Amino acid sequence: xxxxxxxxxxxxxxxxxxxxxFNAYNLETVMGIIGAAEDLKxxxxxxxxxxxxxxxxxxxxxSIIKAAAKxxxxxxxxxxxxxxxxxxxIWGIRYGCTGIMIDASTLPLDDNINMTRRISYICGNSGIxxxxxxxxxxxxxxxxxxxxxxxxEAKQFVKETNVTALAISVGTAHGRYKKxxxxxxxxxxxxNEAVEVSLVLHGGSGVPDDQLQEAIRAGIxxxxxxxxxxxxxxxxxxxTSRDIVAIDLFxxxxxxxxxxxxxxxxxxxxAVNKA
Amino acid sequence: xSKIVGIGSSVHDTLMVTREFPAEDTKIQAQETFxxxxxPCATAxxxxxxxxxxxSYIGTLGNDIYGSYMMDDFKRYGVGIDxxxxxxxxxxxxxxxxxxxxxxxxxCIWNKGTIPELQHDEINLNTxxxxxxxxxxxxxxxxxxxxxGKARENGVKVSLDAGGVYxxxxxxxxxxxxxIPSEEFVLKIMDKTNxxxxxxxxxxxxxxxxxxVTQGSRGGFFYNxxxxxRYRSFTVDAIxxxxxGDVFHGAFIAGYxxxxxxxxxxxxxxxxxxxxxxxxxxRNSVPSYDNTIQFLGRNGFNEF
Numbered sequence: 062x063x064x065x066x067x068x069x070x071x072x073x074x075x076x077x078x079x080x081x082x083f084n085a086y087n088l089e090t091v092m093g094i095i096g097a098a099e100d101l102k103x104x105x106x107x108x109x110x111x112x113x114x115x116x117x118x119x120x121x122x123x124s125i126i127k128a129a130a131k132x133x134x135x136x137x138x139x140x141x142x143x144x145x146x147x148x149x150x151i152w153g154i155r156y157g158c159t160g161i162m163i164d165a166s167t168l169p170l171d172d173n174i175n176m177t178r179r180i181s182y183i184c185g186n187s188g189i190x191x192x193x194x195x196x197x198x199x200x201x202x203x204x205x206x207x208x209x210x211x212x213x214e215a216k217q218f219v220k221e222t223n224v225t226a227l228a229i230s231v232g233t234a235h236g237r238y239k240k241x242x243x244x245x246x247x248x249x250x251x252x253n254e255a256v257e258v259s260l261v262l263h264g265g266s267g268v269p270d271d272q273l274q275e276a277i278r279a280g281i282x283x284x285x286x287x288x289x290x291x292x293x294x295x296x297x298x299x300x301t302s303r304d305i306v307a308i309d310l311f312x313x314x315x316x317x318x319x320x321x322x323x324x325x326x327x328x329x330x331x332a333v334n335k336a
Numbered sequence: 337x338s339k340i341v342g343i344g345s346s347v348h349d350t351l352m353v354t355r356e357f358p359a360e361d362t363k364i365q366a367q368e369t370f371x372x373x374x375x376p377c378a379t380a381x382x383x384x385x386x387x388x389x390x391x392s393y394i395g396t397l398g399n400d401i402y403g404s405y406m407m408d409d410f411k412r413y414g415v416g417i418d419x420x421x422x423x424x425x426x427x428x429x430x431x432x433x434x435x436x437x438x439x440x441x442x443x444c445i446w447n448k449g450t451i452p453e454l455q456h457d458e459i460n461l462n463t464x465x466x467x468x469x470x471x472x473x474x475x476x477x478x479x480x481x482x483x484x485g486k487a488r489e490n491g492v493k494v495s496l497d498a499g500g501v502y503x504x505x506x507x508x509x510x511x512x513x514x515x516i517p518s519e520e521f522v523l524k525i526m527d528k529t530n531x532x533x534x535x536x537x538x539x540x541x542x543x544x545x546x547x548x549v550t551q552g553s554r555g556g557f558f559y560n561x562x563x564x565x566r567y568r569s570f571t572v573d574a575i576x577x578x579x580x581g582d583v584f585h586g587a588f589i590a591g592y593x594x595x596x597x598x599x600x601x602x603x604x605x606x607x608x609x610x611x612x613x614x615x616x617x618x619r620n621s622v623p624s625y626d627n628t629i630q631f632l633g634r635n636g637f638n639e640f
Contacts, residue, residue, distance in 0.1 A: 063489070148541055154510035155543055157488060186481035186507050 062137065063130040066160030066190040067225045069104050069138040070259040073282040078331035079262075079273075082106035083323055084142060084287035086113070088125055089312050090294055093319025095129045098137070101324055103332040106160065106283065108140035114152040123156035135336035140192070142285070150180050154189060162228070166194040170214055177222040185223075192283075193222055196230030198263045201238050212251045219256040226259045226283060227252075231276075233264030237288055244272050246279050253280025261285065266292075270329045277330065284330055286323075293322035337466040338392035338416050339593050340384050343454065343480050344377025344473035344497075346395060347446070348402035348430040351578075357436045357443070367437065372617055373409035374431070376473035376497050376582045379618050383586025383608065385414040386622045389593045392416030392467075394459055394483070395476065398451050402428035413619060419463050426451040442578070454479035465490045468593050471585070472512075473497045477504050484511035493545075493592070497585040501525050514592070515544035516585060519551045535559050546598055548588075550581060558602065567602045570610035570635060579618025584609040586622075600640065607632050 073080045083094045085107050098105035107126050113119050123139070130137035140160035141153035153161050161184055165176035177193040184191055195218045196210030210229040219227060229252055232244040242264075253260055259282040265273065266289035273284060297318035305311040327333060352366040373379070381391040393415055397403035399422045406428065410417050427449035434443045454476045464470055470487040472480045472494065481504075484494045488511055496508065498517035501524045509515065517538075519531055528534035531549065539547050539559055550556040555568040587608035591601035607628050615621035623631070629640045 151510040151542060183507050183510070186478055186504075187485040187511060188482070189485075 062133060062135075063127060063159060064104075064136040064138055065188070066106075066138050066140060066192065069106060069136050069160075070226060070282055072104050072136065072335060073332075074259060076331075076335050077277070078335055079277045079282050079284045080104055080106055080138075081323065081327050081330050081332055082108050082140065082142075082261075082283050082285045083290050083326075084108055084110055084285070085122065085126065086291070086294075087122075089316045090290055090319050091122075091125050091129050093294070093316045094290075094323050095133055095137070096316070096320045097323035097327060098135050098336070099133060100320075101327050101333045102135060102336040103327045103334075104136040104138075104336050105323075105327075105332075106138045106140050108142040108160075108162075108285070110142045110287070111144045111149045111153075114141065114149055114156060119152060119156050123158075127157050142287070144180075147179065147183070150183065154184065154187065159189065160192065161189050162192040162194070164194045164228075166197040166228075166230075170195075170218070174218055174221050177218070177224060181223040190225035191223070192226040192228060192261060193218065193224040194228040194263075198228065198230045199234050201234040201236035201264075209245060209248060210252060212248070212255050215252045216255045219258050224258055226261050227256065228261040228263050231262070233262060233268060235264050235287065236266075237292075238267040241267065241269050242272075244268070244276055246272075246275050249276055249279035249281060259283060265289075265326070273329055274331075284326075286326055289322060290319060293319045337463070338390040339468045340381065340389055340391040340471055340589055341394055341419070341463055341467045341469075342377045342381045342391065342471040342473075343394045343459075343476050343483055344471070345375035345475040346373065346378035346393060346397065346406050346429065347375040348405050348428060349374040349433060350431070351433045351435055353435045353437055355436075355438055357434065357439070357441065370617065371405065372619060373406050374579065374582075374618060375429070375475075376499060376585065377471060377475065378406070378410070378415075379579050379582035380471055380473070380497065380586030380589065381415045382410070382413040382619045383583045383622050384590040384593075386619075387587060387590040387608065387625045387628070389590040390414075390416070392419055392463060394419040394454070394463065396421045396423055396451055396454050396458065398422070398426035398428035398449060399424045400426070400428055402430040402449070403451075409619070419460050421458055423451065456482050459483055461486055464492060467492055469493045469495060469589050471495050471497070471589055472508070474500055474502050474505055474508070477502060477508065481508050481511065484508060488513075495585070495589050495592075497582070499581070509542045512542070512544055514546040514589070515542065516546075516548045516550060516588065518581070519549055519556075522549055532564060535564075548602065550584065552581075553577075555606065558598065565599075567606060569606055570631075572610045572614050574613040576616045576621070577613050580609045580613050582618065583612045583622055587628075603632065603637055604628065604640065607635070607637075
């Protein structure tokens with residue numbers, strides 16, 4: 062069933078686990094993710110990076126995700142990942158997202174608050190919950206990552222923006238790590254104590270399982286996986302025999318590999334049988 | 337169950353025709369008086385109903401003479417009233433219009449009354465879920481946004497007659513499938529002076545499924561992100577253009593529900609609005625579906 066971000070995060074808050082949020086890029090990744098969530102009876106967030114909404118891909122992907130969610134027996138939230146402008150957020154609403162992320166984290170605090178508050182205002186009456194980001198979560202290609210989320214700033218940000226979820230910078234990055242990251246678990250716990258919204262960990266791909274579980278114990282309620290969905294799919298595509306010409310048959314193994322990856326992470330996040 | 341449901345403005349209009357405009361602190365005689373229902377959304381629903389598409393109004397009215405007249409008017413034209421809540425001790429939206437026949441001026445005094453805004457829990461969501469289209473006019477904005485979200489969740493199309501740039505209207509626009517604004521609305525909301533540029537910018541921001549800009553007696557154009565296509569209004573001996581825009585919207589949504597493609601729907605709606613202008617009144621003058629098709633045929637549109 063299609064649910065919104067607030068409804069799905071409530072399950073995580075009540076059950077002390079984290080909702081897996083997988084980025085989807087095509088029909089096959091959606092099928093792999095939904096298949097994993099259904100087999101393990103896990104709630105799941107299927108999200109699309111904002112770039113997909115800047116082209117016709119958004120139209121097709123949103124139709125696929127909404128159809129999959131509506132038919133599914135587990136709660137599914139359709140989320141916009143890293144909306145960076147008001148226009149991208151509007152397209153997210155138009156395409157039927159039930160959760161919207163506005164990422165203004167590269168802006169100074171006041172500008173980030175103003176932008177996020179503006180998006181809360183636009184989405185408010187239609188009841189679409191918002192995820193904000195404070196403390197920029199960079200790329201693994203960045204030389205240094207020292208912009209961790211400040212606890213006091215997090216309190217101010219939440220108070221002034223009316224967000225439902227907050228992505229925090231605690232040591233993860235987007236992309237594939239050269240060496241395993243070391244998360245600032247204490248910072249997660251302090252932020253969790255200071256604010257009443259659900260905390261989100263971006264850059265979940267490549268974070269060791271034990272660290273993910275520590276982060277959840279400290280208060281993380283949504284973990285994003287983008288890069289590893291891509292690798293699960295593409296590694297399998299490159300390894301599948303070229304003798305298979307019919308595309309639907311060729312895609313069977315890549316779909317299964319995405320599903321295997323998603324099932325692993327659902328288990329790590331403690332989301333099995335939480336639907 | 338109705339195929340079209342609407343949330344927006346419903347008004348009781350009293351129109352008095354005079355030979356001059358009254359000076360302050362004087363009395364003058366009127367030549368004619370008309371009492372009619374008005375309001376963009378309500379008149380669009382009446383139009384759809386007269387064209388053979390079932391419609392219902394969702395809203396609140398006072399249990400006063402204005403509200404009771406509007407209820408009777410909806411019934412007269414076959415618009416569903418099951419989702420109207422009449423409230424005691426409140427005054428309904430009403431207006432008084434002086435039509436000066438010597439100058440053709442139209443002076444309106446309106447009063448929104450005391451009736452509270454429609455609340456979320458006063459909206460029967462099943463009525464929306466079972467419809468094919470939800471029509472809005474920007475009034476009752478909070479309820480309209482809520483209803484539009486619910487409509488889209490259930491695959492029900494949302495159309496907006498965008499006339500006034502009301503505070504908060506930008507929250508509704510992302511939820512609208514058929515965005516049909518007036519030229520003035522487009523220029524104002526995009527803060528531009530060139531209508532083509534303004535229309536392109538508005539389309540790029542909200543990407544509605546259908547986007548048509550209306551330009552009154554000049555017709556209008558539709559735009560799909562690549563090309564502009566003009567449509568012209570039909571030439572008729574116009575007697576009363578009051579409400580022609582509301583009727584155009586009602587005819588457009590009726591044409592859509594009847595399965596017409598966008599071009600046919602626009603010509604159909606233009607024909608209905610033109611025929612409406614050949615008689616006095618916004619509602620009783622709406623032509624039947626068959627008369628409209630005959631009119632289109634006489635004007636070279638034989639594909640209907």
